[in-house]
Amino acid sequence: MMEQALDRLAAESPLKLAGVTLSVATIGYLLVQGLKKLTDKSSASKLPAPPGPPRHFLLGNMSQFPKDHFYQRFCEWQKEYGDIVSIELPGTPMIVLNSYEVVQELLNKRPNTTAGRKIGYMALEVMGSQWHTTVLQPGAQHSYQRKMLRRAIGPQRVGSHDLVIEKNVTKLMLTLQKFEGNPHRTFLQAVGGIVIEITYGNKLATVMTKDLSFWNNELQALLNRAFVSFWFVDIFHFLRFIPSWMPGAEFRRIGDRATWLSKQVRYAPYEKAKELHAAGELGHSLTADILDEFGPSDDAMDALAIMYMAGSDTTSASIMAFVDALLLFPEIAKKVSEEVNRATDGGARLPRISDRPNLPYSEAVWKEAFRWNSFTPIAIPHVNTQDEVINGYFIKAGTVINVNNGFVLNDPRIWGDPETFRPERFLGDDAKSLPNPLNVTFGFGNRVCAGMYLADKIGFHVGTTIAALYDVCPLPGKSRPNPALAEYTDGIFRCVIMIQCMYMRPLSNQYPSGCELASRDDSSQGIVERWTC
Numbered sequence: 001m002m003e004q005a006l007d008r009l010a011a012e013s014p015l016k017l018a019g020v021t022l023s024v025a026t027i028g029y030l031l032v033q034g035l036k037k038l039t040d041k042s043s044a045s046k047l048p049a050p051p052g053p054p055r056h057f058l059l060g061n062m063s064q065f066p067k068d069h070f071y072q073r074f075c076e077w078q079k080e081y082g083d084i085v086s087i088e089l090p091g092t093p094m095i096v097l098n099s100y101e102v103v104q105e106l107l108n109k110r111p112n113t114t115a116g117r118k119i120g121y122m123a124l125e126v127m128g129s130q131w132h133t134t135v136l137q138p139g140a141q142h143s144y145q146r147k148m149l150r151r152a153i154g155p156q157r158v159g160s161h162d163l164v165i166e167k168n169v170t171k172l173m174l175t176l177q178k179f180e181g182n183p184h185r186t187f188l189q190a191v192g193g194i195v196i197e198i199t200y201g202n203k204l205a206t207v208m209t210k211d212l213s214f215w216n217n218e219l220q221a222l223l224n225r226a227f228v229s230f231w232f233v234d235i236f237h238f239l240r241f242i243p244s245w246m247p248g249a250e251f252r253r254i255g256d257r258a259t260w261l262s263k264q265v266r267y268a269p270y271e272k273a274k275e276l277h278a279a280g281e282l283g284h285s286l287t288a289d290i291l292d293e294f295g296p297s298d299d300a301m302d303a304l305a306i307m308y309m310a311g312s313d314t315t316s317a318s319i320m321a322f323v324d325a326l327l328l329f330p331e332i333a334k335k336v337s338e339e340v341n342r343a344t345d346g347g348a349r350l351p352r353i354s355d356r357p358n359l360p361y362s363e364a365v366w367k368e369a370f371r372w373n374s375f376t377p378i379a380i381p382h383v384n385t386q387d388e389v390i391n392g393y394f395i396k397a398g399t400v401i402n403v404n405n406g407f408v409l410n411d412p413r414i415w416g417d418p419e420t421f422r423p424e425r426f427l428g429d430d431a432k433s434l435p436n437p438l439n440v441t442f443g444f445g446n447r448v449c450a451g452m453y454l455a456d457k458i459g460f461h462v463g464t465t466i467a468a469l470y471d472v473c474p475l476p477g478k479s480r481p482n483p484a485l486a487e488y489t490d491g492i493f494r495c496v497i498m499i500q501c502m503y504m505r506p507l508s509n510q511y512p513s514g515c516e517l518a519s520r521d522d523s524s525q526g527i528v529e530r531w532t533c
């Protein structure tokens with residue numbers, strides 16, 4: 001009887017048959033998960049789970065879980081349920097951490113058991129991201145790739161790339177002369193060029209920067225959408241077998257494109273760099289350092305690829321946050337400009353990376369830009385590999401741990417007046433007792449970003465050089481945005497939407513009067529700047 005009914009249905013419409021199959025499988029899956037939950041209760045810890053929104057017997061919190069704007073919903077739950085919020089999706093227990101102390105205890109003090117990853121099935125499998133160092137599970141491969149990156153761009157080695165950074169930042173400053181509009185893409189391209197040259201060398205950068213930037217920008221846009229959206233395939237994995245041509249299968253088409261782009265970002269520059277290295281033409285670069293010390297391997301290829309993928313987006317987002325502050329708070333921008341002017345012999349030369357110790361106020365503004373309206377409001381999730389107890393709550397193994405960075409960096413219990421952009425908080429006597437916003441942003445425990453020192457160095461130098469040369473102001477005829485009314489994009493990285501009204505106006509009191517910087521050359525004799533007047 002059943003076979004006859006299915007045969008008639010298949011003859012009538014293949015899509016109807018697919019729909020029936022999907023419905024039956026879904027019901028079966030939910031029943032199995034519900035029965036499993038009931039049987040688990042007998043062996044569960046006597047301690048309660050953290051509080052959270054009420055759950056449906058079979059669906060858990062699926063109906064309340066946000067489809068977008070995760071940060072906003074997580075903050076709403078914080079107000080109602082506190083520092084640890086418990087959520088349950090079918091087959092996926094989850095918590096949200098809204099306290100710096102809890103994050104420190106769970107992720108920094110227990111790194112060996114809370115450093116797992118649980119990335120959505122859409123991003124990980126459908127989009128082919130399994131190779132990313134940032135999503136690898138703890139183990140030998142993850143440790144080996146991080147070791148490579150530490151040797152190449154750790155705190156002891158990152159300074160070897162200063163001249164490359166300074167040279168490319170000078171080129172960026174020339175691009176920004178009288179710039180109008182939204183500078184994010186300009187920053188992204190500039191930072192991408194810096195990271196490509198540092199990673200793969202100057203010769204490869206001259207022939208591949210355009211293609212590599214194009215691939216990476218498109219891939220990052222797709223991954224950004226995947227991370228901030230809800231996908232049914234994240235729960236019902238069998239949906240990945242739906243043909244990409246079917247109506248409603250857009251996720252499959254996104255996955256196919258992202259998988260192709262991943263292969264280009266991984267293989268193309270690495271293979272070219274190996275050829276140049278074998279011919280002795282690669283020059284100073286991360287690739288040369290890693291190949292010389294560790295030899296060629298898939299791990300080397302993947303560690304280098306993630307440098308560009310993760311480094312360009314994070315660094316450009318941090319620069320945007322700093323430039324946002326220069327636009328929104330002109331009195332602060334003036335103080336930064338004056339400080340950099342004093343540190344550069346009264347503005348007789350461009351800033352150098354070595355000037356940073358003499359820029360304490362600019363350093364404080366840099367930290368405050370990371371803290372105020374955090375540009376990374378939700379961290380990449382961790383997973384605990386064993387049962388944990390914290391604050392009297394039981395966290396079972398396999399729970400997805402989300403860190404609400406945005407709330408932690410605006411928690412009034414820590415910051416007092418978090419809504420106020422006040423760099424001075426990092427200059428007073430109590431500054432040492434405050435969390436470093438960069439440490440919150442770049443991760444915890446064994447998941448601290450391996451490229452944080454390079455990203456920090458590039459971002460700070462770009463930001464302070466812009467402050468030295470330019471008045472970041474609204475376009476003529478436009479008013480300066482009200483910080484309290486600023487709206488932000490919804491994504492992995494948040495940016496001020498109203499930033500498109502930005503205008504880079506050269507400061508008249510900086511450098512030779514009536515002149516513009518034409519070039520800046522680095523040599524063994526020092527740095528030579530040329531001006532056109």
